[in-house]
Each structure stands twice: as structure tokens, then as C-alpha cells.
Amino acid sequence: MSYHMYNREAEAMPKEKLRELQSERLCEMVKRVYEKVPMYRERFDSMGLKPEDIKSINDLTKLPFTYKQDLRDNYPFGLFAVPMDEVVRIHASSGTTGKQTVVGYTEKDMKLWGEVMARTIGAGGVTKSDIGHISYGYGLFTGGLGGGLGSETIGCATIPASTGNTKRQVTILEDFKPTFILATPSYALTIAEYMEQNGITADSLNLKAGFFGAEPWTESMRKEIEKRLNLKAYDIYGLSEVIGPGVAYECECQHGLHVNEDHFYLEIIDPETGEPLPDGTEGEIVFTCMTKEALPLIRYRTRDVGMRIPGECECGRTFVRMMKPAGRTDDMLIIRGVNVFPSQIESVLMELDGIAPYYQMIVERTGNLDNLTVLVELTEDTFTDEVRKLEAMSKKVTDAIHSVLGIACKVKLVEPKSIERFEGKAKRVIDKRTQVNF
Amino acid sequence: MLLKQISVFAENRRGAIMDITGVLFNAGVNLRAISIADTTDFGVVRLIVDKRKEALTALRENGMTVKETDVVALAVDDTPGAFHNALKALTESGIMVEYSYGFVSPIGEGATIILKCDDQEKALGCLTAKGFKLLTADDVKF
Ligand SMILES: [Zn+2]
Numbered sequence: 001m002s003y004h005m006y007n008r009e010a011e012a013m014p015k016e017k018l019r020e021l022q023s024e025r026l027c028e029m030v031k032r033v034y035e036k037v038p039m040y041r042e043r044f045d046s047m048g049l050k051p052e053d054i055k056s057i058n059d060l061t062k063l064p065f066t067y068k069q070d071l072r073d074n075y076p077f078g079l080f081a082v083p084m085d086e087v088v089r090i091h092a093s094s095g096t097t098g099k100q101t102v103v104g105y106t107e108k109d110m111k112l113w114g115e116v117m118a119r120t121i122g123a124g125g126v127t128k129s130d131i132g133h134i135s136y137g138y139g140l141f142t143g144g145l146g147g148g149l150g151s152e153t154i155g156c157a158t159i160p161a162s163t164g165n166t167k168r169q170v171t172i173l174e175d176f177k178p179t180f181i182l183a184t185p186s187y188a189l190t191i192a193e194y195m196e197q198n199g200i201t202a203d204s205l206n207l208k209a210g211f212f213g214a215e216p217w218t219e220s221m222r223k224e225i226e227k228r229l230n231l232k233a234y235d236i237y238g239l240s241e242v243i244g245p246g247v248a249y250e251c252e253c254q255h256g257l258h259v260n261e262d263h264f265y266l267e268i269i270d271p272e273t274g275e276p277l278p279d280g281t282e283g284e285i286v287f288t289c290m291t292k293e294a295l296p297l298i299r300y301r302t303r304d305v306g307m308r309i310p311g312e313c314e315c316g317r318t319f320v321r322m323m324k325p326a327g328r329t330d331d332m333l334i335i336r337g338v339n340v341f342p343s344q345i346e347s348v349l350m351e352l353d354g355i356a357p358y359y360q361m362i363v364e365r366t367g368n369l370d371n372l373t374v375l376v377e378l379t380e381d382t383f384t385d386e387v388r389k390l391e392a393m394s395k396k397v398t399d400a401i402h403s404v405l406g407i408a409c410k411v412k413l414v415e416p417k418s419i420e421r422f423e424g425k426a427k428r429v430i431d432k433r434t435q436v437n438f
Numbered sequence: 439m440l441l442k443q444i445s446v447f448a449e450n451r452r453g454a455i456m457d458i459t460g461v462l463f464n465a466g467v468n469l470r471a472i473s474i475a476d477t478t479d480f481g482v483v484r485l486i487v488d489k490r491k492e493a494l495t496a497l498r499e500n501g502m503t504v505k506e507t508d509v510v511a512l513a514v515d516d517t518p519g520a521f522h523n524a525l526k527a528l529t530e531s532g533i534m535v536e537y538s539y540g541f542v543s544p545i546g547e548g549a550t551i552i553l554k555c556d557d558q559e560k561a562l563g564c565l566t567a568k569g570f571k572l573l574t575a576d577d578v579k580f
Contacts, residue, residue, distance in 0.1 A: 379503070383505050385443075385484070385505050386536070416503055
């Protein structure tokens, strides 16, 4: 079988050539940031490091890390490596804690973004004869505009549907017959649910592929989306600090996500020591943006947990694959000393028959004890007149969560649609604990 | 003949039952009987109504979770032992009653008992054979 590739020359470039290109690009970048970004210059100077000390990609580990806090400390434009005259786009992600993270793009950065997003969508077989439906939010969030840019770069007719007004989106899906969709996985399910409620089957749509990301999702959720929307679902990964969507993408083999390594270098490090970890070992994902002009970050600590997958992919791409992040360290909750990712709760629910995927976790502290309550929505299929069966259903969920996570929780069945539907990113967790540690 | 009962899921929160009755009132549906089974976390509101289809549509349109269940509606005399005799007949036939509630008969005399048994068809046969009077949807409609 031959695999789809938007830019075969880049994506399947020989390994040695890729390494050379990375070295060349890293050296050039290091010179540039030393000259243009005061924070990096100070950091290099205090380490006694000169740009000339970086001679190849092998010297990457000599460079200092960049933290999210650095972006906050230099808010809003302090880490930009170009004058504002050259910046053509600003995006910002709302921080759940503290200041928002601001990122900028030059004209060349926009081209780069279009290219890496085009590779992302192209990997799913999208060509310029396709029609794209972009259901990521358009605005300060990078999802909508970045996704749309990739679709337009390929030459697809692009529908900037953004989020919200699901009824109208379904009408567009039925009437304009887009062949692929970009959305958060939870919004894809909201669309599917709306269709089912209104007697619209996936047959009346023409979707063949969907590219989902921006929030953690599980394999069972992938199956659910594929079945209900009748398409092949691809996982995509990105973060605004690196470029937005387009950092890493799945090929048709769907065994990990290929990193656009000619532009973004992936390291996996031990979050405690900062030491690089060998392929096949889980650790913190770190990216270096070798070619970005406006915001070239060096060794940016994403706080996402991931792994470099060893070995080559059948598709022919030479770009390293990363394991789908297990969850963002920001999303991780520590409940009674146990690390819990919301996506784990989701997997549990999806694997239980007849349990709706709509849930919300509420963490509270009573005295010195953390209490986890999981709200699970009932559906007409799961609702029964018999109280005993409903109680058994709650117990089934409690037991399953206990066996997977090792913590006790209380499961509360709630009315359908009583858990807020998030048409952008899903907020699955309400942490009512005040952050008092020790 | 079995009667259709509507069950509605209700969270344990203030006004949950009123939300249900409000929807029915706005849809012009009259309640014939109501019973609430509750646990610490939620309740199941069971209803016998005059206009079943309208009630179902209105409840669903208001986002409520509903289910229809077949129940036996038994008309008994308003005399001591009337209900007991019915239960005795069911128990002797090996039928278990899961829940039951009663209301003043819409046909004017005696009382009406709603029964949900583990084997509804068998309960129906048993009670009919023993000469008990059972109500149908028409009896609660008028
Ligand atoms: Zn591949």
C-alpha cells in the first residue's frame, strides 16, 4: 500500500539528511536568539555558553530549558525575536492559572504553519479536491485558524464553521458535503449526538476523515467517533507555544504521531533531573522550534508526558513518532496521593457498556481527605424504572474506577445534558480544593 | 391488559419533581397517579396519566429521561382484605411484587392498585383467572 504524504520530500527525507538539516537550523537559530532575545542572551552568558559552542544537533543538551513561566515573565512580547513590524499574527491561550500565553507569527511562520498543518491533514489522504469543515474555535485559540490554514494550503475549499450552533453545523455537513472535519473529540461527539436526536444518519454526510485534538481523548472515544460519524479519525497534537496544531500528526498506520522534526525537535527528558531519556522511555516532552522567526523557543518544557517510539514507521516517513501524550501534567490531579488523569476516567466509562461518555469529576476536600465524585449522565437507553438496577449501574462504575485508579469515588447519576456541553475544549474537572500543600 | 406507566429520572435537588409536574401541566396532561421511589442520590417518579403520548413528548422535549413500563392496574373494593387477597393470589402463583402504589379509583368506587411484578404477563393471567378486575388505558383516560 502506498501512504498519503503532502510533502514526501520532507516527510520521507533520509535520516542523515534530516540530521544535517536539524544541525544547520539549530545553529542558525541559536545565533539568532542570542542576538535578539535578552532573556536567552542573559541565560547563555550566565552559563558561559556561546552560540559558537553549538555545532550540531548533538549539542542541543548544552542549551538551557525554556519554561512556561518564562513566557509569563516576559508577557506579552518579551520573547519575540523579531520587531513587531514583522509580526503578522498574534494568538493567545487563556491560562487557567495566571497570565495568558501569547504567541506571535511572522509571514514566514504563517507559511510554515500552513505547511505543517497541510502535512497533518494530507496524511489522512486529503487532497485539494476535498472540502474541509473546521469546527475548532476561530479566534485567539490556534485551532480554528491553524486548521483552516492547513486546509487552504492544500487547496481545499475550507469552511470556517468554528464552534457552536451545532444545528447549523449539521446543516452545513449535510448540504455542503465536506469530506473531512477538524474538531475537538468532545465536539465531534456533540455533533453525533445532535444528529442522532434529530434522526440524521451518518450516511447523509460525506465525511471520510476527521482530525481531532486539543484535548486528551482515548482509543475507545476514537472508535465511538468513527462509528457514529462514519469516518477515519486521526489524532493530532500541537501547542500554541510551538506553533499550534501541526506539531505532530498520525499517519495511516496510526501507531504514534510523527513529529514535524525538520522544524520542531523532540526530546524526552526526566522531569526531575532534566536528563534526556532514551527512546521508548516515558518522560516530559520538550520541543525546540528550530525555524520559527517570531517565537523561537529553545528546549521548551511542555509538561506533557510522552515517549519517542523507537524504530521506523511502515509509512516511509523518517520523522520520529511520539506516543500520544498520556495527559498534560497540568490536567493531572493528585487525589489522596494518586496521580489521576481525567482521560483515565473517560476510558473506564467508555469501556462499560451502556454508560454515556458525558462525565464530570469533582474533587473536594473534607477535613484532610480528598473526595472524588464522578457525575455520569444517564441516557434513555441506560435509564430504567428499577431503582435497584440504577444503583447497580453506579456501583459498576465505582468498582471499575476503583480497579483502574485504585481510589474510591462516589458516582452520581445525573440527568442527561445536565453536565455543561463544551463546544471548545472540555472541562472535565472541577477541583474545589484550595491549593494548600504541606 | 397491562397499563403503560411513565417513569422519569429525577436528581435529588430542590424542584426536580416540580419541574416534571410543570412540564405536564403546560402540556395539559392530567395525573391519575404518582409515586416516587427515592434513594440518597436520585429518585424515579412513576406516573399514570390521561394523555400518555402528549406526556412523553413534552417530557422528552424538556430534556427529561423517560421510560415506559407495563404495570398491572387492579381495581379492588374499598373493603378490608381486598388488596391482601390479590397479593395472596400472586404469591401463591410464585409471582413477586417489585413495587406497588394505590390511588382512588377513577371509576368512582373502590381503589386502584398499580402493581409491578417480576413476571407481568403471569401476574395478569393469575389475577384475571381469579376474577380480579383489571383496568385498561381507557379507564384512566376519560
Ligand atoms: Zn507513519
